[in-house]
Amino acid sequence: MRAAPRSTIQSLGRALRLLQQFSPSHPEWSVGELAAAAGLPKGTVSKILATFQEHGYLIQDPVTRRYRLGPALLVAGRMAENGLDIARLALPLLRRVTEASGETSILMVQAGWRSICLAKVDSPHPVRMAAEVGRFASLHSGASNKPILAYLPEEAIDAYLRSPYFVRRGPRTITDREQLLANLAEIRRRGYSESDSEVEVDIQAFGAAVFDAYGWVTGAISIAGPRQRLAHRPASAMVAAVQDAARELSRLLGWQGTWPAPWPPARPGQRRRASNPSLP
Incomplete structure (x- = not known):
């Protein structure tokens, strides 16, 4: 995570949150739907x-009056794609994880106070965890996301728990502050996270943190699938698969220290003063 400005523009944040509602599963919205x-x-x-719409980031159907993403975002997306080396580096590792586990493997990276799916490899089973590249998620819910939150600086964790993003996202999302802090400490102690129905009913997951060249958390690799199927596989095998992939991706990103990286994070030669990430 990089240092962020001390203050944010609330109107811009609201506008960006509207854009983030568009996804492959919900590509079109009416004004009323987005407002709700x-x-x-x-x-x-x-x-x-x-x-x-005026600047080409959205287009409106003249008949239905519904909005969808416009050509300006396509250009920006292609530019961003060229810089997403982490997704390219992760894909072979995700394939290895899915081959070993038989389940969907996912790479999530931090995006402000949320995470976003940058890459995934689907399980070969017809019944599987549905993961969408480009979909946003909450940092405090699910094993695919909590390793990111767990390794943020203490100040950032505290700010997140006071933010409007710390709300229930699924059947078993932890919404008690002290319980979540204890869970994050356990993730750091064990070196992995585990969740069961925190985001979706009967979906179990295991995840491990990915670090950049400075030892700062940048994302997480996880396995997710139906609880009924994962219950018949050794949890240790699932954990080993995601830890090995997260460790290797961290090395490819330049991290040469121990894995998981030390917490709280520090810059070489000095303790980094953490800045709160800006609200998107």
Whole structure:
């Protein structure tokens, strides 16, 4: 995680959160639907969408009046894709994880106060965990995300727990502050996270943190699948698969220290003063 500005522009944050609602499973939205999803007034949402449309980031169907992503984002996406070396580096490791486990493997990376799926390899089974590249998730819910939160600086963890993102996201999401802090400490002690139905019913997952060249957490690799199937496989095998992949990806990103990296994180030669990530 990199240092972020001390203050943020709330109106810009609201606008970006609207853009983040668009996904492969929900590519089109009406003004009313977006307003309800984001908890914003329809008038505000309408003005934001019109501005995005004016600059080519959204297009509106003239018949249905529904919005979808526009060509300006396609150009930006191609530019961003060229810089996503982490996804390219991770894919062979994810394939290895899925081959070893038979389950869907996922790479999540931090995106402000959330995480985003950058790469995945689907399980060969017809019944499997559905993961979408480009989909955002909450840092405090699920084994695919909690390793990221666990290895953030203490100040950042505290700020996250006071943010509007710390809410229930699934059947067993931990929403008690002290319980979550204890869980994060356990993740750091064990070197992996485990979850059961925290995001989706009957989905079990195991995850491990990925670190950059400075030993700062940048993402997590995880295995996720139906509880009924994972219950018949040794948990130690699942854990070893994600830990090996996370350790290797960290090495490819330049981290040469012990894995998991020491916590709290530090810059070479000095303790880093953590800055709170900006709210997207």
